[in-house]
Amino acid sequence: MNHTVTKVHPDDNVLVALTNLEDGNKVSYNGEEYTIIGKVPAKHKFVTRDLLPGDELFMYGVLVGKAQSFIPRGSAITTANVKHAANSFEVGERKLDWQKPDVSKFTNKTFLGFHRADGKVGTANYWLVIPLVFCENRNIEVLHEALVNELGYGRNQNKKVEVSRLIDIYKKGKNITEILNADISVEGEEAKKQRLFPNVDGIKFLTHEGGCGGTRQDAQALCGLLAGYITHSNVAGATILSLGCQNAQVEILQEEIKKRDNNFSKPLYILEQQKIGKETDLISQAIKQTFAGLVYANSLERKPAPLNKICIGLECGGSDGFSGISANPAIGYTSDLLVALGGSVILAEFPELCGVEQNLSDRCITTDTAKRFGNLMHAYNEKAKAVGSGFDMNPSPGNIKDGLITDAIKSAGAAKKGGTSPVTDVLDYPEMVTRPGLNLLCTPGNDVESTTAEVGSGANIVLFTTGLGTPTGNPITPVIKISSNTILYNKMHDIIDINTGTIIEGTETIEQAGERILDYIIKVASGEIEVSAVRHLQNDFIPWKRGVSL
Incomplete structure (x- = not known):
């Protein structure tokens, strides 16, 4: 270069x-x-x-x-x-020939994961505590306070900030300038207790603002998303708190779980406050059942698994003018490697596929799959236009400042994350991945909404490229942060895991970077490396209401 x-x-x-x-x-x-x-x-x-x-x-x-x-x-x-400006697209002839990458370096490699009864293999082992409706969020917070620190999962939960130093300065009558220039420390607290359950990576509390008050479709979608997390390969079981009268009924959740795993056998404890009565009784039962679930989860151990058990979510956020020529094509090559090995990858963020629809449509393995992709893209864009927006309004001020001045430029670079393999399936939110290969998932371009959705569809590793920097993570799936440029990597090395600025500098090819990333994925999937988002407990979780979100 x-x-x-x-x-x-x-x-x-x-x-x-x-x-x-x-x-x-x-x-x-x-x-x-x-x-x-x-x-x-x-x-x-x-x-x-x-x-x-x-x-x-x-x-x-x-x-x-x-x-x-x-x-x-x-x-x-x-x-x-x-x-x-972007070209229109139509369903045409299938173009399914692709040059598979050489995977000889990885053919016999495995990772150490948690094997589930449905045949999936997790890269982590979590217990979930979930409210079916926002009315239960306060009770979830009580459970969080009772369990997390006591069981040794409080590391880095809060930043220890040296506020006492500022208090002393203020009491001495110092002015605002001296306060602003004061030297104070901001450090992450280490765990105060050793983990009681060493084989359990954590207890995750998926609070949200949904479950009632919206449309019935929103409630159904929320239950589908939550079912995706409960049946996820990185989850051992879950505790569910329901109020009782909300739109997101327990029966809907159970139906969505059955759609994803007809023989679901994980421990699942469901407590309904209006049936149980006193709040203290609800909390007591929830704590005891969660503790019993953790005992079960701790009995599970990592065992070797083939790489085709890995499902990668592909995400970008805070993109810059280098994202589409370094980080995105690098993970695109990683995607092709994993597909060639029999694994699964998810390319989402439909507003950021504007202008490259024809290429993706042509790569769909069947005409029906291509038609579904086209219908979802068209319907989504029309909804955006109906409220005075549209895909062309997707680039953020940060994107524009760093060279992505039209949505089509941003999209063409973002699509590089998906590599060159055929599209085996097109999914509507919050459907689950069932086929190996490249899957297209309808989500917003919003980083957290899209990452939340990819994990709900089955991603047990997420590759997240960024040119400007972002701390985004997920409660149950390791989110590997990849910088498009070396300046960002050096500036924000506390939240960035991998640098692909080497491609811009000419010291590494896209293919070399892609292989390096796959090697890193294997170590993360095996629990050998703890990524920055996990280390900082960056538990971002935002369900998508099917309104307009770009």
Whole structure:
């Protein structure tokens, strides 16, 4: 890779700046010289020829925008001179040929996981405590306070901040400037107790704001999502608190569990407050039953499992102009490796697939699968438009600042996470993965809503790429944070696990990075590495109400 500029696809009429380019700088690519007009910050793009108003802009080999004004050769594209544009798509011929990567390095490798009765294998072993309705959140908090620290799961639950230092300064009559300049420490507390149950990775409390007051469809979807977590390979069992009168009834949850596992046999304790009566009795029963469940969960041990038992969720958040040329294609190659080994991967965030629908549609293994993908994309975009939005409004201010100025540019780079393998299934939220290979899951582009959904559909590892930095995690599945650039990795190394800035710097290829990531996944799946999000107890959990969320 040229260390000043690069072109992602031969058909592109933009080049990506790998370093800051100043007005008048001369840069060369493939023997052609360009003179920079104005400034082109690193991660941004400049045009390789003069563009007139209405001329099309191509990146990643697809239409990503149209010029709104004259853009001279060598000038940066911005939100002022380019608007979003993307090609339409239709169900066409199947294009299922793909060049499988060489997986000889991984063919005989295994990971140490928790084997479940349904044949799945977990990368972790958690007990869940779940309210069926937000009315039970306070009781969940009581259970959290009673169990977590006492059983040794309180590590890093709270940050120890040296506020006493500020109090002393204030009492001495010091001014605000001295307070702001004071040196105080912010440290994570270590566990005060040794874990009573060493084979149980934690007790997770999935509080939420749903279960009643919304539509019946919202209640059904919530129960489906919760059933996905209860039947998840990383979960040993669950305690459920129900009020009794809410929309999300126990029977709906049980039906959703049966859809996902007809022979469900995990311990499941369901307590209904309006039947039990006194709150103290509810809490007492919940604690005793949860403790009994933990005893069972602790009897389980890690055992070898083939890599095809791994299901990876693919996610990005806080993306930048390098995400689509380093981190995303790197995990795309990891995805292809795992698919070739018989595993499963999930590509979600449908608003961030705008403009690449034709490629994904063509890769669907059946015409019906392609039609379902098209229908879900169309319906989602129309709902967004109905409230004055649309996929074109997806890029965040941070995305735009760092070079992703149209949704199509962002989407074309985001889709690289899915690699090049055929699409074996298309799922609507919150359906579960049942087929190996690449699965498309309808979710918002919102980081936490999408990650929550991918795990609910079966992801037992999540790869999360970022160019700007984010602490996002999940209660039951390790979320491996991958930076697109070395500057971010060095700046936020406390929450980033892997750096792919090496690709931008030319010290590693996409394929080498992809293999390195798979090696890392195997260690995480075996419990040998604790990722940053797990270490910091970053238990982000947001169910998606099927309204408009980009």
